[in-house]
Amino acid sequence: MKNVSSTSRYRVEGMDCAGCARKIDTAVRRIDGVREVIVSAASGTMTVEHADAPAVRPALEDQVERLGYRLLPMECESGAGRKAARRTLETETRLPWWQEPRARLTALCALALAAAFLAARIFPAGDGWFYSLAMLVGLVPIARRALAAARAGAPFTIETLMSIAAAGAVIIGAAEEAAVVILLFLVGELLEGVAAGRARASIRALGDIMPKTARLEREDGSVQEVPAERLAIGDVIVVRPGDRIAADGTVVSGSSAVDEAPVTGESLPADKTAGDTVFAGTINGEGVLRLRVEAAAEDNTIARIIRLVEEAQEKKAPTERFIDRFSRHYTPAVVLLALLVAVVPPLATGAAWLEWVYKGLAILIIGCPCALVISTPAAIAAALSAGARRGLLMKGGAVLEEVGRLQAIAFDKTGTLTEGRPRVTDVLGFAAEPQEVLRLAAALEQNASHPLALAVLERAASEGISIPQATDAAAEGGRGVAGTVEGRTVFFGSARAAGERQALGGEHGRRIAALNEAGKTVSVLLVDGRAAGAIAMRDEPRRDARAALARLRAAGIRTLMLTGDNRRTAAAIGGELGVEVHAELMPQDKSRIVGALKDRGLKVGKVGDGINDAPALAAANVGIAMGGGTDVALETADAAILHGRLDDVWAMIALSRRTMANIHQNIAIAIGLKLAFFATTVLGITGLWPAILADTGATVLVTANAMRLLAWKGQS
Numbered sequence: 001m002k003n004v005s006s007t008s009r010y011r012v013e014g015m016d017c018a019g020c021a022r023k024i025d026t027a028v029r030r031i032d033g034v035r036e037v038i039v040s041a042a043s044g045t046m047t048v049e050h051a052d053a054p055a056v057r058p059a060l061e062d063q064v065e066r067l068g069y070r071l072l073p074m075e076c077e078s079g080a081g082r083k084a085a086r087r088t089l090e091t092e093t094r095l096p097w098w099q100e101p102r103a104r105l106t107a108l109c110a111l112a113l114a115a116a117f118l119a120a121r122i123f124p125a126g127d128g129w130f131y132s133l134a135m136l137v138g139l140v141p142i143a144r145r146a147l148a149a150a151r152a153g154a155p156f157t158i159e160t161l162m163s164i165a166a167a168g169a170v171i172i173g174a175a176e177e178a179a180v181v182i183l184l185f186l187v188g189e190l191l192e193g194v195a196a197g198r199a200r201a202s203i204r205a206l207g208d209i210m211p212k213t214a215r216l217e218r219e220d221g222s223v224q225e226v227p228a229e230r231l232a233i234g235d236v237i238v239v240r241p242g243d244r245i246a247a248d249g250t251v252v253s254g255s256s257a258v259d260e261a262p263v264t265g266e267s268l269p270a271d272k273t274a275g276d277t278v279f280a281g282t283i284n285g286e287g288v289l290r291l292r293v294e295a296a297a298e299d300n301t302i303a304r305i306i307r308l309v310e311e312a313q314e315k316k317a318p319t320e321r322f323i324d325r326f327s328r329h330y331t332p333a334v335v336l337l338a339l340l341v342a343v344v345p346p347l348a349t350g351a352a353w354l355e356w357v358y359k360g361l362a363i364l365i366i367g368c369p370c371a372l373v374i375s376t377p378a379a380i381a382a383a384l385s386a387g388a389r390r391g392l393l394m395k396g397g398a399v400l401e402e403v404g405r406l407q408a409i410a411f412d413k414t415g416t417l418t419e420g421r422p423r424v425t426d427v428l429g430f431a432a433e434p435q436e437v438l439r440l441a442a443a444l445e446q447n448a449s450h451p452l453a454l455a456v457l458e459r460a461a462s463e464g465i466s467i468p469q470a471t472d473a474a475a476e477g478g479r480g481v482a483g484t485v486e487g488r489t490v491f492f493g494s495a496r497a498a499g500e501r502q503a504l505g506g507e508h509g510r511r512i513a514a515l516n517e518a519g520k521t522v523s524v525l526l527v528d529g530r531a532a533g534a535i536a537m538r539d540e541p542r543r544d545a546r547a548a549l550a551r552l553r554a555a556g557i558r559t560l561m562l563t564g565d566n567r568r569t570a571a572a573i574g575g576e577l578g579v580e581v582h583a584e585l586m587p588q589d590k591s592r593i594v595g596a597l598k599d600r601g602l603k604v605g606k607v608g609d610g611i612n613d614a615p616a617l618a619a620a621n622v623g624i625a626m627g628g629g630t631d632v633a634l635e636t637a638d639a640a641i642l643h644g645r646l647d648d649v650w651a652m653i654a655l656s657r658r659t660m661a662n663i664h665q666n667i668a669i670a671i672g673l674k675l676a677f678f679a680t681t682v683l684g685i686t687g688l689w690p691a692i693l694a695d696t697g698a699t700v701l702v703t704a705n706a707m708r709l710l711a712w713k714g715q716s
Helices: 018-029 056-066 079-091 101-122 124-151 158-171 175-208 301-314 318-349 353-366 370-388 397-403 413-417 434-445 451-462 495-501 506-517 545-554 567-577 587-599 614-619 631-635 647-682 688-711
Strands: 005-013 034-040 045-051 070-075 213-217 223-227 236-239 249-253 256-259 270-272 289-293 392-394 408-411 418-429 470-476 480-485 488-494 521-527 530-541 558-562 580-582 604-608 622-626 639-641
Touching: 005 056, 018 034, 018 045, 018 056, 018 124, 018 370, 045 056, 056 070, 101 124, 101 175, 124 158, 124 175, 158 175, 158 318, 158 353, 175 688, 318 353, 318 370, 318 397, 318 647, 353 647, 353 688, 370 392, 370 397, 370 647, 370 688, 392 397, 392 647, 397 622, 397 647, 408 413, 408 587, 413 418, 413 558, 413 567, 418 434, 418 451, 434 451, 434 470, 434 480, 434 488, 434 521, 434 530, 451 530, 488 495, 495 521, 506 521, 506 530, 506 567, 530 567, 545 558, 545 567, 545 647, 558 567, 558 587, 567 580, 580 587, 587 604, 587 614, 604 614, 614 622, 639 647, 647 688
Parallel strands: 408 558, 408 604, 558 580, 604 622, 622 639
Antiparallel strands: 005 045, 005 070, 034 045, 213 223, 213 236, 236 289, 249 289, 256 270, 392 639, 418 530, 470 480, 480 488, 488 521, 521 530
């Protein structure tokens, strides 16, 4: 019988650190029928691949909830299941942090401790009992979770360490300190939850920019307001000035400036006319637009960005994997160390048992690994969220780490270093004025749609030239176009074709040759058999290309152009940009050059459009796709730059380097505080409650430091 698998995805409420994630992972893997588990503390999610049996889902949900967490289904494999799950999550009321169960438990524990303090002042003889009872208010739920984790195969959890330390403190007569320690632990957990929730909310807030309704155009021309999630591909919607666009689509009619900052981070509105693409969640400007819907609600740009970032947060970075492996051995080692501190001095030197047992219990608390294990994922989650909100998408922590280590970056030319379409760069007048040359050339090209014709028409429009009608206009394949304009015979085509009709020697020939050497395509205009002028066109570099490449070189990064274009054009563009040029390449040649750079020990990035550069993108250490939110840009490469701004390649590198610096700071804080308090505990300077302050304080400091990355705006 064929093994049938199902995939269940949940949001896990109450999971705030990597220790929680590891505990859940261990517990769920022990359930019969579970095949693979991915638990992400950063995104607060769990994805489980399991046998398609009725008993598996209830078993895994029961197992996780026994550990003290709450599961909310996110999506199923069927489209209907995804929609139902999404509606469930949208309608789920997110409680303010002060109304959550753990906040109520913390408040109850604080009240119990205050009551114990007052009772001890009135009845001093019973202070131990009062503080013990106050401690139990917080300890019982903690111990229950520790027991459930131990039964599920995770005996060395922070709850276990806290339970042992608190119980031991009561036994040696330190009930008051034990009660304070439990309260501080609960306060620390609450602070962790608030910080983790803020990090997750930063990316989920993207979903809040989506309008709930859309104005759907019916077949009879009437407009009806409908829920945005009911829009289907092919529907036509009407977007009024100032409205948010409800779906990815193409402009059918109308023109307007659209504010794309919510999706791409681009500060200036983009002009949109018929045929242009628009993104869900962007804001229409001053004109009315009619749009054809191109993606369903669950597959629009915003939904895909959120899904991509959440999946990226589930992919652990190398540093995170190392810390995770380290912590698996670290916690049992702390338990052993605490035991040795408690028993060796009394046995070896006859020191006081109570003193050294007390120190051993303090070391148990100091050794809690929360701050250490959260040091990396918290920073990576914050950085991925900050980058996504600015149009920089990276598929996981490993990519985020690797981008900052790049030593060489190879760029495609067309559409990456350049705009991807020709523009008129020069208009030469031989026997006519430049404006007249442009006017007559535009007359012949006004009904054509090839890129060179569009470039001529765009230039004529930008100069406000009135274009006359041409008669008998006919294209000569590969040569040019000929016709009659205002009674004159006009030909506009390649210099070679024009030269066959009229010799182009002397000064005219030298000027055309100079333009060709600059990598420009030159078309010559003949009027009544005489050379009237010429128009040069070229796919020009992006406006930010020169500055972006200079910034990379200043940072010590080698820059290369890999292009299939002819050597002369590539050399001209490369010379302007100051980039190393490799031209006339096939896709496999680009991949070979990237491989050769890697063989020299360099970390290599490849920036391209994600289609014809696919082999080189795959061969590079990090492949970065330029795009405008297309499927290719989001799914082909390791990373994507949504709004196609070259300067954002450096922004991505800068974010990576800042994130790694943040991670190193976090690790230093976590380990440094533990070492300091370990020394003061052994020397007898600090005790139990300073120990929990050290652990909680380190966790809060590490989390707060990581959250600083959420404020990253990408300034160079």
